[in-house]
Amino acid sequence: MADERSYLDHNASAPLRACARTAMLSALDNAANASSVHAEGRAVRRLVERARREVATLVDAAAEHVVFTSGATEAANMLLTPDWRMGRAPLTMGRLYVSAADHPCMLSGGRFAGEAVETFAVRSDGLVDLDALAAVLAAHDGSTGLALVAVHAANNETGVIQPVGEIARLVKDAGGVLVVDAVQAVGRIPVDIAEGWGDFLILSSHKLGGPKGAGAIVGRSDLMMPAPLMSGGGQEKGHRAGTENVAAIAGFGAAAAESLSELENMTTVRQMRDDIEAAIRHSAPDAIIHGTTAPRLPNTSFFSLPESKAETLQIAFDLQGVALSAGSACSSGKVGPSHVLKAMGQGEEATALRVSIGTVTTQDDVVRFRRALAEIADRQARKRSRAA
């Protein structure tokens, strides 16, 4: 059985789309640097600019407001800084407010000093507590600079979708600036920066079927921009120095275009996710599936089996040929309690398993998951009856 495997960990990294692979291979055939002015250089420049349009279209932005980075972590470190510019004038963000259920690369606060980073609560259903956000914004000391708010559009562990429109209105009314981590949302639900999705989006290529090694910040405008994280070259209009990773950017663009066109296929993905959750409820009736009372991504399920550590279960699934995760894969090999569940009031030590799928997932994958879970649950039941 374990000869054929099911990869159900798309939120950690999605399989590379065929179109992205093709775009990469084509880019790899041209040696040139995108800053070179000879014919070869101009040709790779065109690949970068085409990808910029494709990524912009994915979130209804203008291409000139896309800045490519090496990934979402770099994008977060670029945007989360006190030092900004409005045109040529300096502009200061006095304090960073980030939701307690955000990704570690947002919670770490980027270039803010630790004491200038403050978290606001999420509710037990995983949604941002809008009253808590309003309270921290009301208490913000404007003399230190603007309030910078960072929040995820969809949670990487639970899949819970935040009310970004309402958050954006609150932040706007308070005169703040909103950065939205849309890494897990794009390609799974419609994301539209022109329609109340905040001031900046963070995107990642490899979470939507592009290659690892590319990401972007996308602005509603480019009047106000963060001080560069990397200096020493005029690339990306001076916002991000360094030779462009043309192949990864081209692959990102192709994946962005296809994932936009495939949004309608999310109905099928949702049906498979629901089949997976039906299997969980059948084989493990006492399982807790997290975040189900809030809107969720169609591809994600995050569940706990009582009296079982997610880390142990994850290994059991792996041995059965099913790759899924216990929490997020954000740091090297570390598996521990979920800070997202903790933020949802589930306690310090809560762990859970995450199944995350995509349009390439098949009914065979669902069956393999169901069988693996049935076997694991059965073994646990026998263990419990021996202990009783």
Added chain:
Amino acid sequence: MADERSYLDHNASAPLRACARTAMLSALDNAANASSVHAEGRAVRRLVERARREVATLVDAAAEHVVFTSGATEAANMLLTPDWRMGRAPLTMGRLYVSAADHPCMLSGGRFAGEAVETFAVRSDGLVDLDALAAVLAAHDGSTGLALVAVHAANNETGVIQPVGEIARLVKDAGGVLVVDAVQAVGRIPVDIAEGWGDFLILSSHKLGGPKGAGAIVGRSDLMMPAPLMSGGGQEKGHRAGTENVAAIAGFGAAAAESLSELENMTTVRQMRDDIEAAIRHSAPDAIIHGTTAPRLPNTSFFSLPESKAETLQIAFDLQGVALSAGSACSSGKVGPSHVLKAMGQGEEATALRVSIGTVTTQDDVVRFRRALAEIADRQARKRSRAA
């Protein structure tokens, strides 16, 4: 003639080696995140660690002292910072000293404030003025912190090879820390961090035939490390957060291994470069070839034709099917005077053409260059005689 083209701009970006392409394709077949603990995650982790050993071997370092980045610009921005740690204790670099002929990503000073960055001179032959370096080190105010010195091993424009051993001794005697930009040196001359090559090296994948999108810092040890440029994840032992660009890193490793084994082929590359310079002297007897009195990389030639702007000549070569550069390709489409020639005392407006080749360059490329130059020089001579 221009149907077949010769790409002679390897110092801007070298053609991807077949072995690197193969390594990338293999890595792209595995979707997983290298931080995931399932079988797929462990498999891509092995690819990253194999590449780490290959890159370490290239410069005779220990694998555990290699930190992968998205490229050399990120590596420079990571190393050039006042904030370091010695174990867990904070350590401050008081001032950055960088050679006037360094790459813009070094001259920009990374995370140092502008006023804390000081340049030291190079001589008219392009070599670092050791007396000037000794003088700035002697004047360094140790109460501000250690002296951090940054210098290139080989110049990206002229190919001039610096006396890194002597520079390292001077810096060590002054109690300073030396960062060596070895981007253009590795794969072309032996580089050995165990043998007096400074405290940290900066490497770039795409300059040695790996893909764009990967680079590294390599330390002589990891006792003393810069504060991370990117935070928010435990990757690279906490020194560099962000999902590893596995395919680019795997390609980097393969290219590093092959470029090390091909060092002996540099004799052939040097012969072709010398043939190119013989052609320059033949067709344009009044041409100036820069840096020829100093040791130079075997693959680089940097030359000026009197009364001709390099930008115009570069376009003429491009139309003849020869891609070469006028200065470095470090910022988007910008071609201007060479700061390296200025540092060598050639004046504010000096420009030059750079030919840079590699082991894949052929005699056909040399012939195409020779014919293009002959035609361009002939046209110039006719223009001059008409004007006379």
